[in-house]
Amino acid sequence: MPFRLFGPRAFHRVHDKTRRRFRPPAWLLSLIAIFAFWESISASGLIATDQLPPLHEVLLTLVQLAVTPFFISHVAQSLANVTTGVSLALVLVLPLALLVGMRSQLDQALTPIIMLVGALPDLAILTFLVTIIGRGNVAAVAISAFSAFFPIYFTIRQGVKEIPADYFHVASVFRAGRAQTFTKMILPSIFPNLMTGLRLSFEFSWNVLLAVEIIASVAGIGTFISTNLGSSTHSLTYGLAAIMTVGIITITMDRAFFERLENRTKRWH
């Protein structure tokens, strides 16, 4: 399947013989309208340009930033942090969620506690973590792992609980060992849940991480945004461009990676 950023149906009408005229997707029209509104407001001087820079400047800066090594390194640092955090969470959660999903007594003992911890505000935990670990990437990774923990835990636990008992019987009758039962039966069974969990985790973590970078002043795109959202016009433009970059990265990750993986499971479900 070729990679498409905004859904598979966006341009299919171009090839339609009965309609040779190009029909842009609806979202593109809305986007153009919003951008036109923005541009006209700053051009009319209704809002001063040092408070709302013209759109074309922001977009130009965005393109410039995209090729600036300093900016790219900040983005890469953030992505590395969130990836490390989510991976760490996955490694910790997977065995726990599997056990809990299969043993209802353990589930009853642990899940309420985990719900309780999950209800604690991430950002409050963050300040707590920063006082213990100190500022730096470790704190950033730790908090991103923390916020990734819960979505993965609950989706995998649910996935394991939903495995039909007969699948376990099939594995036993054909004499699959523990490892084989895991790789050939449990893992494929929970794969869709795992994908949903990772997708949610990534979203949670990514948002929290940007906050962390700002509060704990860790190198990353969040710091870049906060330092550039200063007083001068130029910096505000940079900040807005960086925020847009975050949005673009988020939607790209979601579409390019998670949605494709989820689509794979649609073949059998």
Added chain:
Amino acid sequence: MHVELSNVTKVYEDPPETVTALKDISFNVNEGEFLCIVGPSGCGKSTLLRMIAGLDRPSSGEIRFRGDPLTAPHSKISMVFQTFALLPWRTVIQNVEFGLEIQGRPKMERIEVAMDLLDMVGLRGSENLYPKQLSGGMKQRVGIARALAIDPEVVLMDEAFSAIDEFTAEALRAEVSDIHKKSRKTFLLVTHNLPEAIELADRILVLSARPARVKSIVGIDLDRPRASTDSEFITIHKDIFSLLQAELENSLMRHRLGELQEFKKLRDMEDR
């Protein structure tokens, strides 16, 4: 003797209560025989089969296979499930290969065995479909092919035709009967469908209501293929049906005596 059960008892304990599902069950299954197990619903037929599959253990008593005690799933005992239990992320052929894959057989051999079996159950050409693309009858054909792929000596079938529409089930029964005749493997079928049991079985084991005991073992000495309209067929049906009916009344009496709760409990425990 191929499979031997001696004094098999199954007790479910859920303190402070204990429920006896099976009580002192003893019978033998001969090599190459088609044995059907019938009994009132909830009497523990499926539990019995699961114990022979090694999925469950008797509380007391012993199950032997080829003379050796059976305590875990055996490589020569295979099973067909009522729910088909096909793995949805695997294609038809990958499902059939499952047991061989677990055994670590080479890919070429697996494909060869699986294709032969798919041929036999009439699914050649569908090997790359996913289970969701199949009808119930086709799914069970895959289930049967999967069970046969490991070349078992004993094939256990737990209500294998119950989740399929009657016309398809009829055709599938004929095929299973044919497979049995050709392969001379031992077949054990648990069913609540009495005509089905009479159509397929060399012998029918009739279980009593819970706690299940062996009520009777009936040899079916009819020529195959058997038609349910034959007078002998009807006579056998009548005989076994009256046995079952007595049991049914028996179990209904127990309902009235307030054991309904316990009944449900047993069923829940069995479901687990």
